[in-house]
Structure formats: C-alpha cells, structure tokens
Amino acid sequence: MARLGVYRDFFRHYLKLEKSVQDQVIEVFSKFGKATYAGLHLEPVKNARDGRMHTIRITDFWRGVVLAPEKGDLYVLLNVLQHDKAYEWAKRRQVTVNTATGVIEMRDLVTLEEQAASITPEEVSPLFAQVKDADLERLGIDAQVLAFARTFTSEDQLDKAQAFFPKQQHDVLVGLASGMTVEEVWASLPASMEAAEIDAEDVAAAVERSPEQVLLVSGPDELMDAFAKPFAFWRIYLHPSQRDAAYSSFSGPARVTGGPGTGKTVVALHRAKHLAEQSDEAESVLVTTFIRTLPSTMEAALRQLIDDDTALDRIEVRHIDGVAYRVVTGGTGNLAVLRHEDEKQRWTRVIRTLGLPSRFDEAFLSHEWRQVILTQGVTSLEEYQQATRPGRGRALGHLQKGQIWDAITAFTDGLRADKVWTYETICQEATRLLEAGERTPYRHVIVDEAQDLSPWHWRLLRAATTRGRDDLFLAGDTHQRVYDYRVSLKKLGIDIAGRSTRLKINYRTTAEILRWSLELLRGERIDDMNGGLDSLAGYRSEIHGAAPLLDGYPTQVSELEGLVTTTRRWLDQGVAPGQVGVAARSNILADQAVAKLKASGIPAAALAKKHTDAEVGVGTMHRMKGMEFRCVAIIGVGEHAVPPSSAITPADEDLIAHHQDLQQERCLLFVAATRAREELTLSWHGAPSRFLSA
C-alpha cells in the first residue's frame, strides 16, 4: 500500500487554491492509501532534472507534483499547480539529502545553475570569508551551493538566493551571515547526524527523517485533518535564529524581538515546550500576556505542538491579570473589581470633596496615579515630590504635588475601605504577597507581546519567578506598542543584556504590504524597553503579492457598501470567511460593519464575541493584536477618526504626551495593517487620515 507525505511548504500554497481545487486535492489523495503504484496514475515528468518527479491528475487543469523515490512505497505531494506550470515546476526541481542532517531538501536547480553562470567576481570582500570550506561542509553545505555562496559579498545576494537554494542550507548561511559561530549554527540544526549514517541516494529514508518538512499521514482522516487546519501543520519548521532563541539555555532573562509576523509567538510556544519537557515540577512554566484573546489561542497551539501530556500539564497559560488575581485569592473566592465607570465616579467624588482645581480632573488624576505613582512604585509623599514625571509634560509645583498626593491617597484608601479592587491594585497586592512569601510559583515565565506590559506587571512577574537560568523569556516588539507603558527592564530588575535575539524575516505579510506599513512609522523614534532605541533594520518578507488598496468614499454609507464589495470579492476568490478580518478604530464603527455585512448576506461576527471560521471577523484595531488573516480591510481611516482627537493629549497641554499619543496611534494602525497575509485595503470617507498622507 502506498504511503503519503505532504511537503509542509505546500500547506501555505494550498490555502490560496480555489475551493473546488482544494476539495479535489483532498478527494484524490484520500484514495491514495488504497492504491498501489500502478493504480496511482503517476506520470513521470519528461526532461526533468530529477527523475523522481511525477505528476498526478487533480482536475483537467490542475496537476499535483509528487516525489516518488526509486525505492519503497512512500510518496510526497510537493505542490499543486495548473497543468503546464506543474510540469515546468517539476522539471526545474531537484530533491537531495542533506549531508549534515540527513533530511531531504529541494532546490530550483535550473535557476541555481543559471544564476551561478551569470556571476562576475567582485573585488569586495566575500560574505563568508571567515568561514572555512570544511566548516561549511560539516554544516551540510554541498559543493554546488558552496561554490555559489563563496561569490556572495552582501546579505542581499544571500536573500535573493533563498528562491532557489535548498532551505536548510540557506538557513545555515543566514545564521552565519548574521554573526552566529559555526558551533552555534551546528547546535541549532535539527538533530545533526554522523556523515557515515547518511545514504545520499536513499531519499525515502531521508523523507522519514524529515518530519519538520514532510507531514507523513497515516490515512484519509489524518489527511483531512491536515487540510482542514493547514496553518497548524505548516508552522513547525523553525529558522535557525528562531530555534536558537527557543531552545538555548540562558544564564538569566532573555528575549526575542522582531517586527510583526517574524514568529515571536511561535518561538515563545516552542520555548514553553522546551522548558516544560526539561522541567520536573508540576505547573512550573507560565506563559502569559496582556492581550485578552491570546491565552486561548496559545493554549490550543501548545496542545498541537506538545504530544507529552506530562509536559503539557507543567504549562500554565494565563492572562497576566489572571496570574495576579490567583495569587491574591489563592485560587478560591472572588474579588470585587471596579468597572471603568465606577472608577470615574470615585475620582469625581474625591475631586469634589478636596475641592481640587479643574485642571486636575478625573482623567489627569487616573493618569498620574498609573503613569507616575504605580509606574515608579512611589509609596510616600516624599518619594512623589522627588519623582520625575517622564511623558507627563505639565510641570507641577511642590504644593500641587501635595494636593494630587492627597487625592490619590483618598482614592486608594476608599478602595481599600470598600474592599474593591482595580487590576492594578490586585497586581500590587499579589507582588507584595509574593515578595513576603518564601515560595515562588513559577520556575520559568514566558511573556508574549511583552511591549504592552506595565511596570507593575513586570514587578509581579519578577516576584513570581525563581531567579536563575532560563527564568524569564520575553517576546515582543515595541513598534507594536498600543498601550501607554514605557518601561526600562533594567530598572525593574530584569537584565537581558547579551541575551537578546532579533528576528528579521516576516513569514506572514507580503513584501508589498510590509513596505507600505513600515512607511507609517518612518522617522519615529521607538524605544527598546532597555534604555535605547529599537530598529527594524534588515526586516523583510520574501513573499510577494498585490500592493495595498487605498479607497476614499464620499459618505460612510458608500464606504460600508465598498466594504461589502471588497469582502464579496475575497469570498468569491475562495477565501474562507474566517480568514477575512475587518478592523476599525472604534467599537461603534466595528458594530456598524458587522450589521452591514450581515444585512448584505455575508456571515460576520465581532471578534470580541465567539467568532467562528465561517464568519468574517470584525473588531477594533486593538482587538486585532496578535491575530492574522489572509485578507484585511481597515475601515474608517478618516481625518477625524484616525487618530481620534479623544486619544491625543493636546499639544498645548502636554507636548511630550501629545507626541507619544500620536506615535501610539501610528503603531496601532501599523499593527492592524500587518495582520494581513495576502491582501490589505484601507478606506475612509471624507478626507483621509493624516497618517495616510505620507
């Protein structure tokens, strides 16, 4: 009986096929197991560079490319393309066995040879001058790739070679070019083997050794499952820099940074797996974040990633506020948490009772409490008088600080007396309890979207984690910060010096969408949470597609009509409704979009509610955090809506806060735009947002 493997890279391409072709792919291959070679109707490809390339009929117009090793009954579905393209693709490709790891690898042999022939040697110093041939060979670089790589003088040339080099060899070269040592790259290779054990001719054995590249399915059910959740089966293969960040041992806190879509969450998940598999205590690994929607998706992803139930049980995935809540309640009982409206009323009462001047209104006081008092951990008037107020431009005199301190004390005393809490006070209390106690609940803590945590969250995590090797691991990107907190990790006792990895390849978004999105942040000075500035230098995508579409409309009614047309176009192209995301700056507009789509017969639901794969997901830009969709429409990007004036401190009131608010709004639009995998549209009515004018 024939056995089938699916090349993992194909899953990404599969998503873009029309639904009818997708269905036919499943139909053809679900019968695969029952067939013998003769019954498979595999056609050899004439003039192929690799004689193992075959094709199989999917429909009259589409063919699957299948690798059929000479020995055995194992076949690998490599791609599905239109008839002529399938033959052309198969003709050019060659499958070989990597000499260091024994896994299979594929190259576009024809392009590689053409490119190699067109090279004129340059006078500049070569990119890999420091690396010896013997080391490159030990890392699995074969003679053809080695000869070509020796001609590279820039990372740009190496980038371009990605299109035709074998993936693992390319990854090795990228690792070396980014400054990793030969030993570091060697350690990052998935299970390197002794050269003597590798039979370069035995492709079937190599396929068996390549679970990261080929998903071997045991029968039609598993095949259906894989095609029903293609992303899950495709996300496993890690780049050396990702593998290094996820699987290294660090002497203290470490972090991974990188622009949107570079796989930081994937790294965080692999790190959780790695630490849990190594650990021997129950529930000793915490995975946490400030983004409400993330814990459930991360938990589901961990279940897919980890087979061992014992390791899985050692991991707790919890929202950061939930971590604090559990420490304070001890896991039983409830705390009364103040609603936003009630907090406002309490501030108003305090202002009235103390007769504060009108400039110290409820918004000012709640900001001062969070941004200065809680952020710096101020506990007395004396400390407050000394405290600097970065980001709070309005100067305060001694007397005024006294008034504000009285108001804030009255507010917090009131909370205590009435036994009501805010998430901040729960966090403070949890930290106090942990610092006073003898045991820390976690041995390892992994934080995703770390840029959005506040100083009191960091204090809590520091107090909750046993200090030592691999204690804290942060994944984040300050270019995506959409909340107010700017922290210095070092000042909070979290020193990541020398233990930071920056990822550069965006696996989600096309180069066209990325280029457009990056323009939104051009010239912005973005901090790195560690006293310096962050940079996205070298950040890139190797996937290509259409440029974003920008559309202005005369009225909101016509703009929402436009949204319906765009969404229909995507659905007609075969995009599943759940793979379409609609983002708006305000909840009101998001609700209107849901209503309009539904009234037009398009299934849609708010992302805040339980949104299924059969519905277009609509939400605020904040809600889009950490998500991804094949197609994204950002609506209402008008002059007054993005940024909304309510979110921007007036310049004459506080210039620093004004600039920070504007930057945060730009980051928010950047986050929404970079959720799109393939297509992005932005629309507005009236005049466009000032962010679009660049």
Ligand SMILES: Nc1ncnc2c1ncn2[C@@H]1O[C@H](COP(=O)(O)OP(=O)(O)OP(=O)(O)O)[C@@H](O)[C@H]1O
């Ligand atoms: N090595 C890889 N090969 C292929 N796909 C990858 C790889 N790493 C990550 N991806 C895919 O790229 C997408 C983005 O990954 P992920 O969500 O982890 O990125 P991120 O850096 O956390 O993004 P963001 O900061 O925008 O939330 C996902 O679809 C993921 O499966």
